[in-house]
Structures are given as C-alpha cells and as structure tokens.
Amino acid sequence: MASTFSKEERAAMKAANAERKAAQEGAEAEAACDAAIDAMTGTDKELAEGFHQLVKENTSLAAKTWYGMPAYADADGKVVVAFKPALKFKTRYATLEFQHAAQLDDGSLWPVGFALTALGSAEKKRIAEILKAAVGR
DSSP, X not given: OOOSSOHHHHHHHHHHHHHHHHHXXXXXXXXXXXHHHHTOOHHHHHHHHHHHHHHHHHOOOEEEEETTEEEEEOTTSOEEEEEXXXXXXXXXXXXXXXXXXXXXXXXXXXXXXXXESOOOHHHHHHHHHHHHHHTTO
C-alpha cells in the first residue's frame, strides 16, 4: 500500500519527533530555530530572517522549531505562529501560519494563514500589527 504522506510531510513528522526528543534532553530551542533559518536559501531565508526579527521586536514569543520550521511559542510553550518556507513543501510562496494559541479571533471567521512573497515596509507594518494582535497587545 502506498503511503498517503508526501516525502515532505514524512520529513516534517520526523522533524517533530526529533524536536520532542531534543526538548526532553534540554536542547536549546532558539538555537534550533536559528539553525532552521540558516539552513534555508534564497527568498525563504530572507523572509524567515525578516519575520524572525519582527517577532523579536513586536512580541515576547520564544523561538523554537515546529515540524522543522521556525516557530514562536507563548509562555506556556504553545506555538502561536510558524514560518512555513515555500521550498519545504514545493509551493510558490512562504506562509505565516498562526495556531490556536494566537488571539486573532474575530467573530466566527478570521484568517490564520498569510502568504508571503516579499517583505517590504508595508508588509513589515502589517505583520507587526498581526503579531501584536496574536499575542494580545
């Protein structure tokens, strides 16, 4: 029977297992996030570095990895947002993916994912606003 998961999805699951094991062994989560960003190339790396800086400037979220991707968690260790590089899943754009811990609720319908292809001043301003809302600022 053929696997229902793609090669990229299986790699992400392996990364998640490795992250859990590293956390149990006391590995430095921020260093893992930095390494994940450093391993990227091209536009993904440029966007991830810019996003990482925006998270640091606008929130108190802690850097870590989540399924091998740069992610940022609240004080309870819950992932609030992750940067999903385009090349990881062979898509045409990177995404910023907000999780259940993000405080973005707006009635019965609100966005939790944002496509990102460039990081100019307008995008930086909008992302900073979204990040602040996500952490309740």
